[in-house]
Amino acid sequence: MCIAIPMQVVSSDALSACCRNGPEEVRVNTELTGRAKPGDWLLVFQGSAVRPMEQSEALQMRAALGALSSVMDGTATREGIDAAFADITAHTGELPDFLKPGPRGS
Template sequence: MCMGLPMCITERRNTPAGHAWAHGRGESRLVNTALVGDCAPGEWVLVFLDSAQERLSPERAAEIDATLDLVAAAMQGHELTNTAAAFVLPSAMDAAQLAALTGQTP
């Protein structure tokens, strides 16, 4: 499974062209910015396999980070109580919500 990581650009790089240093989730990486264009320090991007695929607002980056924290906690066997996720899993949806999600009529 490939997951995108929200990362903040910390430094532009001239060599190699189309790259920048980014930091997120406790690590720094040299990321390819060819798909999103030149990025300035402080901008947020979604990184897959060391390649920035999408520009993010700081709010969206925080949402993705919080979701990844929930996934990490669940994978470590922590019981997830009192979580205020910004989404509802399909298993918790009623028939009308599932129909809307899949583009069908209830």
């Protein structure tokens, strides 16, 4: 399974950025997203930045990925899973913004 990972920019140039994923640092292509500055968050898929992210969204996604990892290695707790997926467990019956229909082109 391939998934995109939120990564934080450490340094950058015109076409790439050095990004941190936990203790690991990798060079990421930023041609699709434009120049990023240190501290910015990028959603990275297979070595390329797909889109910039707000820090809150990046941290929420990292928490969810961490929770999934703990499930896979057998160390998950109910409290940890509930905390990582609080946006889902507190479901209000309304779609999250990213799933709501947006303006359609003509």
